[in-house]
């Protein structure tokens with residue numbers, strides 16, 4: 001499975017990170033940093049729309065290869081914000097997604113919406129790193145973490161002001177996450193990790209099992225107004241879209257079209 005390969009590579013990266021990382025120094029710097037922007041809050045209560053949007057800055061992926069050859073992360077982020085996205089997700093994994101920590105930091109300096117650091121977190125040092133490079137939230141993928149890791153990483157993230165999007169792919173992962181009782185923002189990845197295919201029914205199946213009070217996000221394979229309308233009908237609070245925007249000449253126009261479509265652009269019910 002491709003996740004195993006990514007995790008193997010990530011372990012090597014984390015060893016490198018470990019050789020330069022000092023917890024006390026990280027904590028000292030973080031203590032002097034401005035507070036994070038509320039990622040989860042931007043997707044729920046303070047919003048004006050009835051469907052939250054996380055727009056992703058994504059150059060390439062293992063399943064699709066190069067998605068956007070003419071890739072200018074800061075321009076893309078500015079376009080997303082101008083068109084009214086609530087939050088931005090930035091891929092920082094280099095090996096498989098051609099992302100970079102520097103993209104996130106540059107975007108942080110250019111825009112004022114909450115940023116998700118999209119990477120494969122398998123070690124607590126990466127959580128501090130995310131905060132240091134300018135993230136407001138991190139992703140924790142249930143498929144690659146034990147229940148104990150999930151619990152303790154959630155706690156660490158919160159202790160340094162980061163929100164956490166916990167990603168699940170199936171019922172079992174969701175049950176584990178719900179048992180922890182501390183995840184308030186949960187994303188369903190519609191991509192099957194074995195076949196790479198996306199199926200929005202995965203969101204339908206899992207969102208139904210989430211209690212009230214959880215902010216429910218649908219991720220991957222969302223490609224237009226019809227998909228968004230369907231996700232709204234099954235109770236999703238927000239959606240995470242990458243490839244669909246990356247393939248449009250103007251991401252700004254694409255978001256405007258999506259958010260301005262009938263019944264979505266209006267006030268939250």
Ligand SMILES: O=P(O)(O)OC[C@@H](O)[C@@H](O)c1c[nH]c2ccccc12
Pocket residue numbers: 056058118119141167189219220221222240241242243244
């Ligand atoms: O490009 P898409 O199909 O719109 O998907 C975006 C996002 O959901 C996807 O990039 C993603 C979801 N979970 C991940 C975990 C790691 C890397 C990437 C992802």
